[in-house]
Amino acid sequence: MKIKNRYIKIFIFALSTLVFFLPQLSxxxxxxxxxxxxxxxxxxxxxxxxxxxxxxxxxxxxGLLADKFSAKRLIITSCFVTGALGIAMTFVSAYFVLLAxxxxxxxxxxxxxxxxxxKIVRSLxxxxxxxxxxxxxxxxxxxxxxxxxxxxxxxxxxxxxxVGFKAITSIFGILLIISGVLMIILCDDPSxxxxxxxxxxxSVRKVLKHPVVWFNAFIIMGVYxxxxxxxxxxxxxxxxxxxxMSLAIGIQIASSYILSMIFAPVGGVVIDKSGxxxxxxxxxxxxxxxxxxxxxxxxxxxxxxxxxxxILAYYIVLNMMKPCVYTPIPEGxxxxxxxxxxxxxxxxxxxxxxxxxxxxxGSWLDKYGDAGYSxxxxxxxxxxxxxxxxxxLFHIYKKSHKxxxxxxxxxxxxxxx
Numbered sequence: 001m002k003i004k005n006r007y008i009k010i011f012i013f014a015l016s017t018l019v020f021f022l023p024q025l026s027x028x029x030x031x032x033x034x035x036x037x038x039x040x041x042x043x044x045x046x047x048x049x050x051x052x053x054x055x056x057x058x059x060x061x062x063g064l065l066a067d068k069f070s071a072k073r074l075i076i077t078s079c080f081v082t083g084a085l086g087i088a089m090t091f092v093s094a095y096f097v098l099l100a101x102x103x104x105x106x107x108x109x110x111x112x113x114x115x116x117x118x119k120i121v122r123s124l125x126x127x128x129x130x131x132x133x134x135x136x137x138x139x140x141x142x143x144x145x146x147x148x149x150x151x152x153x154x155x156x157x158x159x160x161x162x163v164g165f166k167a168i169t170s171i172f173g174i175l176l177i178i179s180g181v182l183m184i185i186l187c188d189d190p191s192x193x194x195x196x197x198x199x200x201x202x203s204v205r206k207v208l209k210h211p212v213v214w215f216n217a218f219i220i221m222g223v224y225x226x227x228x229x230x231x232x233x234x235x236x237x238x239x240x241x242x243x244x245m246s247l248a249i250g251i252q253i254a255s256s257y258i259l260s261m262i263f264a265p266v267g268g269v270v271i272d273k274s275g276x277x278x279x280x281x282x283x284x285x286x287x288x289x290x291x292x293x294x295x296x297x298x299x300x301x302x303x304x305x306x307x308x309x310x311i312l313a314y315y316i317v318l319n320m321m322k323p324c325v326y327t328p329i330p331e332g333x334x335x336x337x338x339x340x341x342x343x344x345x346x347x348x349x350x351x352x353x354x355x356x357x358x359x360x361x362g363s364w365l366d367k368y369g370d371a372g373y374s375x376x377x378x379x380x381x382x383x384x385x386x387x388x389x390x391x392x393l394f395h396i397y398k399k400s401h402k403x404x405x406x407x408x409x410x411x412x413x414x415x416x417x
Contacts, residue, residue, distance in 0.1 A: 002188045006124045007136050012187050013117055014140035015179035016075045018148070019082040019109045022089075022172050023051045023102060027231035027358075028149065028252065029165055031238065031245055036165035037098060045362025047102045052354025054106025059351060063115040063344015064204070067337065071116035072189035078112035079180030086173030090166045114347060115340040122330055122339050123190045126409075128272060134326040135268020138319070142260030148175060149253045207342045212332030215394035216342075219281065220325045220350025222387025226288060226318060228357050229380035230256075232373060233311055240300045240370045241307055251308060255315035260322065267320035277327045278395040284321035285388040288314060292377045292384075300370065325350070328394055333405035353383075 003009050026033040026044060034044050065074060085101055085108060092098055117137075125133045152168055207213055233255070238248035270280050291314040295307065334342045361379070364372035398405065 003186050006133075006190070009187055009190060010121060010124065010133065010136050011140040011143075012183060013072075013075060013120055014137055015144060015182065016079050016113055016117060016176075017141045018144065018172060018176050018179060019078050019113050021145070021148070022082060022086045022169065022176075023048065023105045023109065024231075025165070025168060025172065028234070029168060029249065030231075030235050032165040032168075037093070037095065039095070041362040041365045042359065043095065043362075045358035045360070047098055048358035049355055050099055051102040051105050052351070052356075052358070054103050055110040056106075056348050056352045056355055058106050058109075058111035059114060059347035060204075060344045062111040062113075063341040063347075065111070066115035066119050066340030066344070070189055071120050071340075072183065072187060074112045074116040075120075076180045076183050078108055078116075079176045079183070081112070082108040083173040083176030083180070086169045086176065089169040089173075092166075110347070110351075115344045118326065118343045119340045120190050121326075122336065130327050130330045131268040131271030131277075131323050132265065133268070135265035135271075135323045137326075138264030138268075138322045139261050142257040142264060142319075145257035146253065146261065148172070149257065150250075204341060204345065207334070207338055207345055210332075210334055210342070211397055212328055212334055212394065213342050213346050214349075215332070215390050215397065216325070216328040217346040217349035218390035219277075219328060219387050219394070220346055221353065222285075222383040222385070222390065223318075223321060223325050224351055225353050225357065225383030225386070226380045228353060229361070229376050229383070230314070230318065232361060232376050236300075236373050237308075237311075240373065241304060242300075243304065243308075251311070255312060256319075259312070259315045260319040263316050263319040264322050268323040270320070271323055271327055276395075276398065277324050277331055278391050278398075280321065281324045281391040282388060284317050284324070285384045285391070287317045288321075289381050289384050291317070292381050296374050296377050331405075332394065332398060333401070333407075333409070 003012060021028075026047065030044070033039070034041070039047075062074075082105065085104060089098075089101060092101065121133050121137050122130065148171075152171060231252075234248045234252040237243040237251060238245045243251070267280060271277055274280065291310050294310050298306065298310075300307070329339065329342050329346065330336075357379070361372070361376050364375045366372075368375065
């Protein structure tokens with residue numbers, strides 16, 4: 001029997017976001033990761049940069065794919081193939097094999113999954129509901145993360161140092177395969193009624209001419225730089241501030257996932273109630289810049305409770321801001337039948353920091369030691385400046401193209417969406 005409730009559907013499809021956990025596990029369990037494969041900080045960063053080198057162009061072509069083929073089938077395929085790679089990582093020891101796996105992750109995650117799930121979520125409501133729909137998607141992602149990551153800590157606990165990182169990749173691989181099976185059994189494809197676009201570059205040219213796609217791309221870029229830099233809070237707390245490794249991991253999981261469960265849907269509601277993306281976006285950018293400056297100025301010698309408190313406040317704002325990366329495309333009047341391509345192009349640009357950020361941050365830590373973290377926090381501040389500037393341009397565009405955007409809304413409603 002297929003699930004009818006749209007929010008439950010979002011949760012079931014959000015199980016597929018576990019595909020992104022596998023390449024990112026190296027940042028959550030950073031110390032265990034480099035120990036398991038005997039890596040330097042630069043090598044660990046290079047693996048994620050290799051993943052970025054394939055995932056960034058995959059966003060674009062994945063968007064084309066999502067606008068032509070069944071989004072549900074693409075997501076299920078992503079779960080099965082990525083899950084198999086996760087299990088394979090358990091038996092790997094050579095660095096060059098890891099490079100090959102991270103290279104493939106770009107295709108099995110972003111190419112197959114990302115635009116497809118965004119298209120499914122958009123198709124479940126009208127333009128005035130996008131904030132809460134994507135907020136629920138972020139909340140679902142957070143719930144899944146909390147259950148899986150804390151479950152691993154609870155089950156393995158003190159055995160983490162013994163069983164190591166490789167056991168964790170197998171667990172996630174198996175969970176992904178189970179998730180794919182659940183989607184086959186429980187879910188239909190909510191986007192099946194949307195008219196397919198031609199599988200060629202005509203839609204790409206059309207989307208590239210739409211200013212909102214570019215504004216959305218740079219909003220994503222800044223927020224993602226901020227989010228990526230924040231993954232270094234765990235090693236910062238354990239290796240610089242002096243918090244135990246298990247507690248540092250626990251704090252990061254709580255900050256990234258438990259707070260997201262609460263504040264991502266709150267952010268979505270704020271977007272819908274305030275009539276748009278930009279009010280929340282501007283507030284969040286200012287707050288995150290202030291928090292990062294506070295961490296830099298105070299330094300690691302400040303009281304542990306104060307540093308942890310600032311980090312928690314930072315994550316509250318970051319998680320409230322996350323729905324802002326999804327809403328500009330529907331809010332700015334991009335036609336619904338081009339959703340996959342538009343999201344693919346915006347994501348390819350927005351997530352392009354994957355190609356260089358982790359290699360750069362790893363090299364800073366190898367070269368400057370603890371002082372490298374201040375450079376990472378400075379990079380995150382730069383990301384917020386990019387996001388704020390793109391938000392200003394998006395706000396100006398919306399005000400000057402109000403009638404055109406409303407016409408697109410009406411056309412989307414005629415499609416029954």
